[in-house]
Amino acid sequence: MGYPFQGIINRRSPHFPIILIVCLSLGCSGKNGMNEPGEKAAFKGQYPIRAVATVGMIGDAITRVGKGLVSVECLMAPGVDPHLYKASQKDVDRLDKADIVFYGGLHLEGKMTEILEKIGRIKPSIPVGEQLPAESLIRSEMKQGEITTDPHVWFDASLWAIVVEKIGEALAGFDPSHASAYQGEAQAYRKEILELHEWAKARIAEIPQSQRLLVTAHDAFHYFGRAYGIEVRGLQGMSTASEFGLNDVNQLVDTIVERKIKAMFIETSIPRRSIEAVQQGCLARGQQVVIGGELFSDSMGDPSTPEGTYLGMFRHNINTIVDSLK
Amino acid sequence: MSTTFWILLTACLTGIACGPIGCFLVLRRLVMMGDAISHAVLPGIVVGYLLTGVRDPFIMLAGALGVGIITAWLTGIVHHVGQVDEGASMGVVFTLLFAIGVILVSAYTGQVDLDADCVLYGEIAYVTWDTFQIGSTDMGPRAVWMLGGIVAMNVIFIVMFYKQLKICAFDPELASSLGIPTGVFHYLLMTMTAMTVVAAFESVGAILVVAMLAVPAATAYLLTRHLWFMLILSAVIGCLSGLLGYGLAALFDSSISGAMAVAAGILFLLAILFSPHHGIAVLWARRLLHNR
Numbered sequence: 286m287g288y289p290f291q292g293i294i295n296r297r298s299p300h301f302p303i304i305l306i307v308c309l310s311l312g313c314s315g316k317n318g319m320n321e322p323g324e325k326a327a328f329k330g331q332y333p334i335r336a337v338a339t340v341g342m343i344g345d346a347i348t349r350v351g352k353g354l355v356s357v358e359c360l361m362a363p364g365v366d367p368h369l370y371k372a373s374q375k376d377v378d379r380l381d382k383a384d385i386v387f388y389g390g391l392h393l394e395g396k397m398t399e400i401l402e403k404i405g406r407i408k409p410s411i412p413v414g415e416q417l418p419a420e421s422l423i424r425s426e427m428k429q430g431e432i433t434t435d436p437h438v439w440f441d442a443s444l445w446a447i448v449v450e451k452i453g454e455a456l457a458g459f460d461p462s463h464a465s466a467y468q469g470e471a472q473a474y475r476k477e478i479l480e481l482h483e484w485a486k487a488r489i490a491e492i493p494q495s496q497r498l499l500v501t502a503h504d505a506f507h508y509f510g511r512a513y514g515i516e517v518r519g520l521q522g523m524s525t526a527s528e529f530g531l532n533d534v535n536q537l538v539d540t541i542v543e544r545k546i547k548a549m550f551i552e553t554s555i556p557r558r559s560i561e562a563v564q565q566g567c568l569a570r571g572q573q574v575v576i577g578g579e580l581f582s583d584s585m586g587d588p589s590t591p592e593g594t595y596l597g598m599f600r601h602n603i604n605t606i607v608d609s610l611k
Numbered sequence: 612m613s614t615t616f617w618i619l620l621t622a623c624l625t626g627i628a629c630g631p632i633g634c635f636l637v638l639r640r641l642v643m644m645g646d647a648i649s650h651a652v653l654p655g656i657v658v659g660y661l662l663t664g665v666r667d668p669f670i671m672l673a674g675a676l677g678v679g680i681i682t683a684w685l686t687g688i689v690h691h692v693g694q695v696d697e698g699a700s701m702g703v704v705f706t707l708l709f710a711i712g713v714i715l716v717s718a719y720t721g722q723v724d725l726d727a728d729c730v731l732y733g734e735i736a737y738v739t740w741d742t743f744q745i746g747s748t749d750m751g752p753r754a755v756w757m758l759g760g761i762v763a764m765n766v767i768f769i770v771m772f773y774k775q776l777k778i779c780a781f782d783p784e785l786a787s788s789l790g791i792p793t794g795v796f797h798y799l800l801m802t803m804t805a806m807t808v809v810a811a812f813e814s815v816g817a818i819l820v821v822a823m824l825a826v827p828a829a830t831a832y833l834l835t836r837h838l839w840f841m842l843i844l845s846a847v848i849g850c851l852s853g854l855l856g857y858g859l860a861a862l863f864d865s866s867i868s869g870a871m872a873v874a875a876g877i878l879f880l881l882a883i884l885f886s887p888h889h890g891i892a893v894l895w896a897r898r899l900l901h902n903r
Contacts, residue, residue: 372736374860374867381614381739400737406749407740 328460330384337383339394339401340367341585342439343413345595346449347387349474351456354463358383363593364553367583368395380404385459387452390415391422393436393583409459414438416451423507437582440509442482442599446475481596482512485603489513492610499606500541500549502560505582515606520559538566541574548577548609553584577609617739617752619857622871624758625735625815625823626849631769631842632807633828635800638780638838641697644683644801645824647705648808649817651682653712661719676809682708683801735815735868754814761810768803769842772796777838815868822872823849830879833886848878 328334333356338344344359351357360376361367367389372380380386388394388401390412404410414422414436421444423435439445453471457464489497497515499506504519518540520533541549541563549564551557560576567574580602586592592601629645636642652675659674682704689700733741738754750756769776778786779796786793804824812820831844855878856871863870884892 371866372734373864374736374857374870375864377614377618377736377739377867396734397737400734400740403740403742406742406744 335384337379337386339388342595343387346452350453350467350471352470363584363587365584367393386410388412389436391434391436411455413448417447435507437505438508441512442478446478449475481599486513488603488607489515491607496610498546502552534562537563541567542570542572548575550577550580552582553579578605614739621735621738621754622853623850624762625811626853627846628758628761628807629823630827630845630849632765632804633824634841634845635780637828637832642825643701644804645808646821647701648679648682648805649812651705651708652678653709654678657712657715672813679805679809680802683805733814733816757810757814761807818872819868822875826875826879830882833882
């Protein structure tokens, strides 16, 4: 089998720079439309269907929805930060062999997002976060007027319930012969998540109004704050890759001291040093702030622990927050 | 076409693109230029983003290339005007540019996902899927095209100016007295370096590029006394590092580009030990035979 460009590479022709420039300008614009996941032909291979998810939360949803029919592998192990994830040789293999790929989208996977979109040309590759209704997403305007969307949608359980439903629809579309099984499981799981949502609202309401300030290392909790009525402050920007400035630390210290906030939180996938800087700053101003515990932000716990599932992870976060701020 | 094939092809092309250019850098003692450029491009990306307001890879690549060339040129200026050693002037220029980039990111682009790591550095693991299309025809991995182009440009450049580059590398004073514009060739070489580095790290990531620029060239330097053979050898060693590295990555389920860089290091180590001219093991064996 020949490759269309082999001759050109070997030719070392003087036209090569021109060819290259044409290729680069076409190739780099990256504006190729993504295929709709539903368009792909129905699944004909062997069961279980091989699904690959990027983060644990998505993997958890697929495991539940595709019970018995789908085997799920997650690329990002517990504790790995998806913004900074690097693929290993086996991860490449997994993506290569997958029948269907699910990812967060909304730029959660950083540079890899582009690749995941392009995999969509070969096999169904579905950005679950982008299936949510546009008006439910949190957007923030940049200084330059560009709008970016917060990808951490799983922290609003009512939104995550929609994602579960969408995963059910995607699997039903991919494997129509088991459509009712996927949709049934999705509905059952959705119900559990909505119960969790109500429970979380009730728990957060136990915190006195003035104390409802969630201070974390990076800005992952905006959906959480909106859904459960708690103000959220992150030290780093939305992507963990960005640095925080001295001003960010000082402003945060001011707020904490002013409102006499008792606790801050660290995240499992992020080093604690940044939040400790704030702690020191508060101490210097005579305000004792404890670190209330570790929250799961961009990944879940070890699969063998209760926190290894979405429900357990969510409960852990709520309990940790409520118990230390109350 | 299988994933493995594309990854290996990309690695080989990276080795062929970087090796020969790296040879000239090794001879001119400028080999860390690749590392310097890979850091210094950050302000170029940010300015490209600020000017256009979109995260378009083509604009950012253009910005990076511009700053890459500026880095190479500024280093030369600091070296000549400031009378500082080349290593030191590289250190001054690239840290300054990188720092400007960091300031720009934190001051103007607060929340957007913008840093070299995220936007510009490719990852060799993903090359198979990073294809580009003309119309609706899939033309294969973008990295292969890009690196293929760079390989062709470098080969043309080196073949055309082989004699001048050779004299400039070994004896700049002789080159001047022969009427070769050494300055022009220095800056041409630096421009080619910048283009190679920027294009390659957009495709395969920064670690691999810096490794492929420095290590195979240094290895080849230990193994031969002929420039033409050193150039070819460096490309071959680059390819070998890619193949060996992929094997290592599969063995340990690790980062592919990391493993390839390590493989290049292992080959270098072997060259230190077994080089026919001054390999440590070779000299030691020779002494042993001599004493007997």
